[in-house]
Each structure stands twice: as C-alpha cells, then as structure tokens.
Amino acid sequence: MPVCFGRRIVRTCKGLWNGKGGGFRCGPQGSESDMVLITRKIEFSASHLYHNPAFSPDENRRVFGKCNNPHGHGHNYTLEVTVAGEPDPVTGMVLDLKELKEILEREVMQRMDHRFLNYEVAELKGQIPTCENIARVIWDLLDPQIKQGRLHRVRLYESADLFADCYRNGAAC
Numbered sequence: 008m009p010v011c012f013g014r015r016i017v018r019t020c021k022g023l024w025n026g027k028g029g030g031f032r033c034g035p036q037g038s039e040s041d042m043v044l045i046t047r048k049i050e051f052s053a054s055h056l057y058h059n060p061a062f063s064p065d066e067n068r069r070v071f072g073k074c075n076n077p078h079g080h081g082h083n084y085t086l087e088v089t090v091a092g093e094p095d096p097v098t099g100m101v102l103d104l105k106e107l108k109e110i111l112e113r114e115v116m117q118r119m120d121h122r123f124l125n126y127e128v129a130e131l132k133g134q135i136p137t138c139e140n141i142a143r144v145i146w147d148l149l150d151p152q153i154k155q156g157r158l159h160r161v162r163l164y165e166s167a168d169l170f171a172d173c174y175r176n177g178a179a180c
C-alpha cells in the first residue's frame with residue numbers, strides 16, 4: 008500500500024529552545040508571554056520516488072507500492088513556516104517578512120522547486136524523500152537562517168490530506 012497518501016503524520020525534530028527564560032510557551036496577549044506565531048506559506052513542485060536500496064525489488068514494491076515506480080511522480084507541495092516571537096515595538100513585526108521570503112526563496116525554492124528530490128537535493132541524499140524527511144531537511148535549512156524570533160513549526164503538505172509537522176524539540180503549543 009502506498010505510504011505517501013492519506014495519512015496525517017506528525018514528525019518531531021531535534022533542537023532545543025535556547026531563548027530567554029529557558030523555556031518555550033505561547034499564549035494570548037497579557038498572559039505570561041506576549042509571543043505571537045506568524046506563518047508564511049509557499050508552494051513548490053517536485054518529483055520523488057521511494058526506494059530503499061537495502062530492500063529487494065519485491066520488498067520495495069510491497070512497502071512503497073506505486074511510490075516505488077522508478078520513474079517517480081510529482082507533487083505540488085505547500086510549505087507553511089511559522090516563526091514565534093514578540094512583535095518589535097517599533098515595527099510591530101516578529102521578523103522582517105521580506106527577509107523570511109528571501110530565506111524561503113534561497114533555501115527551499117531554489118533548492119527544491121521543479122527538482123527530482125532523490126537526485127538533485129544534496130541534503131536528501133541517502134534518505135527516502137518522504138514528506139516527513141523533506142520537512143525535517145527544510146527545518147534544518149531554515150533554523151540557522153532565522154535570526155529574529157525562533158522557528159516554531161515547519162508544516163509540509165504533500166497533498167490536501169497529508170502533511171508532516173516539525174516542531175522544536177518535539178514541543179507543540
């Protein structure tokens with residue numbers, strides 16, 4: 008049975024919150040924290056296939072089904088990137104959204120849009136490019152680039168009814 012359709016997957020990522028106070032929380036204004044979550048969404052198209060070289064051809068077909076087709080298949084991915092932080096009192100913004108757009112263009116679009124993920128994305132080399140693994144790679148690419156606020160969640164939709172979530176240190180608020 009194909010593993011890339013019809014399931015909701017929650018994938019947590021490594022990483023620790025090192026912000027002030029030593030903890031992570033979010034809540035309504037006036038609560039202990041004035042943290043706000045802001046999300047930017049982009050879309051990209053890419054192709055992939057699922058294949059584990061440790062499996063026999065039969066095992067690959069049994070485990071991955073149609074996703075093991077050697078010629079691959081495509082998806083229109085939707086990526087939601089959420090950053091947490093307190094709005095700057097001068098700009099009113101958690102972070103410069105133009106800068107976030109540039110980071111997403113550089114780190115995700117240029118790397119993955121219209122690519123065959125198995126062969127053209129170095130960060131996925133040696134991994135099966137499932138929705139979970141792609142989301143994890145995107146987390147690792149974006150986290151060091153975001154200097155204002157802290158990366159809170161990466162949500163990657165492979166289709167309307169399937170997405171993977173990455174959170175810092177597995178925490179969700």
Ligand SMILES: [Zn+2]
Pocket residue numbers: 011055074080081082
């Ligand atoms: Zn697929």
